Structures are given as C-alpha cells and as structure tokens.
C-alpha cells in the first residue's frame with residue numbers, strides 16, 4: 001500500500017492504524033500521523049512505530065490522507081495541510097460533514113471519500129458506509145476499501161443515503177446497548193440479581209449476534225422462528241413485543257436519527 005497520512009490520532013485513527021498494521025499490508029514507516037494540541041499522535045507513534053509530523057507537513061509524502069479529527073475541528077485545519085491535499089485521495093470520517101464541504105476544503109483532491117463508521121470500528125467490528133466524489137478508479141476503490149476495512153465491514157452507498165446510514169448503523173450500537181440494558185432490568189424485575197442479569201443480557205446479545213454472523217444467508221426472522229416453538233416461552237414473550245409494536249418504535253427511532261443527521265448536515 002502507498003504511504004498514508006492521518007490528520008487526528010484519536011480513537012478512530014488509532015483503530016484504523018492498528019487494524020492496518022495487523023494486516024501486514026503496510027509498514028509503520030509508511031504511515032504518518034498528526035494531532036492537535038494534546039499528545040495523541042506521539043502516543044500512537046510510541047505504541048505502533050508510525051511517524052509523527054506537524055499538520056502542515058503530514059500529507060507531504062502520502063497518497064491517501066485520512067481526516068480523523070472531530071468535525072468541529074475542520075475549520076481549524078492548517079492551511080498548509082489543506083493545500084497539500086492537491087492531487088491526493090482524501091478519506092474523511094468526520095460525522096455529518098458532506099462531500100460538498102469537504103470539496104470546498106480540498107478543491108483539487110483527486111478523490112474525496114465521505115465515510116460513516118460506527119463505534120464497534122474501534123475494535124475492528126464496525127461497518128462503514130461511504131460515498132465518493134468523483135467515482136473512484138479501480139485502484140483508489142481498492143485502497144479505500146482496504147483503509148476503511150481496518151474498522152470492519154465496508155459498503156459503498158450514494159451520498160443521500162448516508163443520513164439513513166447514520167440513523168441505522170451510526171447510531172445503532174446505542175440502540176443495542178439500550179436494548180441490552182433493558183433486558184438486564186427486565187431480568188432483575190423477575191428476581192435475578194443485577195450481576196446475574198447483566199451477565200445473561202450481555203451474553204445473550206453477543207451470542208445472538210454471533211449466530212447471525214455465522215449464518216449470513218439466514219434472515220433474523222428465520223433465526224427467531226427457530227427458537228420459537230408453538231405455545232412455548234419465547235412465543236409468549238414475542239407476543240408482547242408484537243403487541244407493544246417494537247418494530248414501529250424502531251422505525252420511529254431510526255427516522256428521528258436520520259432526520260437529525262439531515263438537520264446537522266444542512
């Protein structure tokens with residue numbers, strides 16, 4: 001892989017760097033990072049052996065530059081850094097920043113990628129959707145998928161879909177955490193200790209997720225039906241979820257998050 005530069009060396013940049021180094025497709029010496037005022041870049045370098053540079057020179061030898069600071073830090077980026085993006089491919093993981101704004105910041109970049117990762121990306125178990133300006137050539141598409149692949153799965157979408165992506169997979173981990181906490185509280189309400197209920201709820205969500213992962217051709221509905229025998233306990237529970245219309249609640253949840261993503265990006 002050609003040299004990479006990271007602008008920002010926080011949680012997501014660290015996850016990408018560490019994920020990439022694990023694949024052996026790039027050596028630490030081919031990655032340069034910069035941070036802001038805090039020592040995140042130096043700490044990442046000490047941990048992994050990647051190079052550290054000042055923001056104005058970080059992009060100099062790189063072919064792909066990954067923007068991984070906070071979205072609100074975009075206006076503070078060094079002008080020398082932005083000028084150095086000419087002719088390069090830029091991958092932004094800044095939540096909610098549209099291609100139009102990124103293009104204004106880097107008008108002569110050969111490719112701009114707007115990516116929306118999610119928090120499990122921090123341990124390589126995320127899914128990242130991305131849109132590009134313009135359509136990438138085969139080589140740029142391959143490198144983009146490899147770089148974002150360090151966070152987990154990767155999927156290309158049209159930019160207008162990124163708000164719904166944010167509402168589903170971007171915010172989705174929080175829904176699952178809330179579901180898990182609710183399951184724990186429900187167990188406590190049935191007399192289990194907090195310790196036991198917490199362990200059961202976490203392991204159940206993880207185990208069900210692993211089952212879905214192990215059988216990608218099987219729909220979640222088929223998985224559900226396999227554990228639901230007529231007249232049994234699961235059926236009795238599911239009947240309540242249907243009566244309370246869990247699906248309608250989630251539809252409204254994702255719609256609200258999608259709407260908010262649109263408002264923030266406008």
Ligand SMILES: NC(=O)c1ccc[n+]([C@@H]2O[C@H](COP(=O)([O-])OP(=O)(O)OC[C@H]3O[C@@H](n4cnc5c(N)ncnc54)[C@H](OP(=O)(O)O)[C@@H]3O)[C@@H](O)[C@H]2O)c1
Pocket residue numbers: 007008009010011012013034035036037038039040041055068069070071073076077078093094095096116117118119120121122
């Ligand atoms: N965390 C997630 O799961 C997640 C999910 C989806 C999208 N995202 C997006 O990923 C991006 C990074 O999130 P994060 O959680 O990794 O943030 P983070 O841990 O706070 O890291 C931000 C990094 O940017 C650096 N920085 C600050 N100002 C800078 C400047 N002017 N020039 C260059 N670097 C600068 C910071 O350096 P110092 O701290 O050293 O100052 C730090 O290394 C955000 O845009 C967020 O929207 C994150």
